[in-house]
Amino acid sequence: MSVTVVVTSVVSAAAPRTPQCVLDQRHAARRALSTCAARCGVRADRWDQEDNGVPRVQNGWHWSISHKRHLVAAALAREPVGVDVESLVPRRSGLWKHIADADEWSVLGGPGWNAFYLLWTAKEAVLKAAGVGLAGLDACRLMHAELRTCFTLSYGGRKWRVEHFHHADHVVAVTCNSGRARWIVEPFKAPTSIYEETACVRGA
Numbered sequence: 001m002s003v004t005v006v007v008t009s010v011v012s013a014a015a016p017r018t019p020q021c022v023l024d025q026r027h028a029a030r031r032a033l034s035t036c037a038a039r040c041g042v043r044a045d046r047w048d049q050e051d052n053g054v055p056r057v058q059n060g061w062h063w064s065i066s067h068k069r070h071l072v073a074a075a076l077a078r079e080p081v082g083v084d085v086e087s088l089v090p091r092r093s094g095l096w097k098h099i100a101d102a103d104e105w106s107v108l109g110g111p112g113w114n115a116f117y118l119l120w121t122a123k124e125a126v127l128k129a130a131g132v133g134l135a136g137l138d139a140c141r142l143m144h145a146e147l148r149t150c151f152t153l154s155y156g157g158r159k160w161r162v163e164h165f166h167h168a169d170h171v172v173a174v175t176c177n178s179g180r181a182r183w184i185v186e187p188f189k190a191p192t193s194i195y196e197e198t199a200c201v202r203g204a
Contacts, residue, residue: 003077003176004039006032007085007167008186010070025067032074033065035186040076054131062176064128071170081176082128084121088113088169099123104142115148121173122151122162129175130156 008031012024030047037044040061047063048056055063064083065074075083096111099120108115123140127133136155143159144152151162153175162175165183174181 002179002182003075003081003174004036004182004184005073005075005083005172005174006035006184006186007071007073007165007172008032010067010072016069021069025069025072029065029067029072029074032072033063036074036076039184042076068170071168073172075174077176077178079176079178080129081174082125083172083174084124084128085170085172086117086121088117088171099137100142107142107145108148117171118148118164121164121171122153125162125173125175126153126155126160129160
């Protein structure tokens with residue numbers, strides 16, 4: 001068993017942060033999810049969410065999506081799964097102390113922007129998989145980091161394995177304990193175009 005993750009760009013002519021821009025991102029994320037389903041041989045008419053926004057398990061398949069202005073990601077697996085994408089741009093360093101304590105930073109050799117985004121996306125992915133929001137951030141803790149790309153975190157009395165993938169000045173994190181991630185990069189030609197067949201597949 002494994003988790004399938006589709007990563008793709010967003011094509012939008014809308015101005016940043018406008019409602020149309022956000023809508024274009026959401027549509028791109030949903031198209032990425034449809035590609036996940038096709039890759040896994042899953043037939044699904046809808047991917048519904050609970051009233052609180054948590055993805056609803058469909059026919060035994062767990063799913064998660066994430067979107068930024070230029071990149072989206074979707075993940076599909078037979079076990080709880082969470083995915084998060086962030087653009088690699090510096091922010092206020094004061095954020096470092098809000099996502100981890102000194103013990104967690106020491107696992108990564110100290111704070112820094114690369115470490116920040118690896119840890120931030122990892123925690124976001126875990127909290128999504130657990131079905132909770134950022135209210136659970138303080139209880140989600142980094143335990144181990146292997147080669148700075150594969151993390152082990154603890155939350156809710158269990159361990160969560162997180163893998164990272166870098167693409168186009170973004171980092172994507174996915175958590176699912178059913179196996180290694182299969183990363184698929186699918187480019188779009190236009191918001192309504194079909195996928196190109198020359199996709200780049202890692203971990204297949």
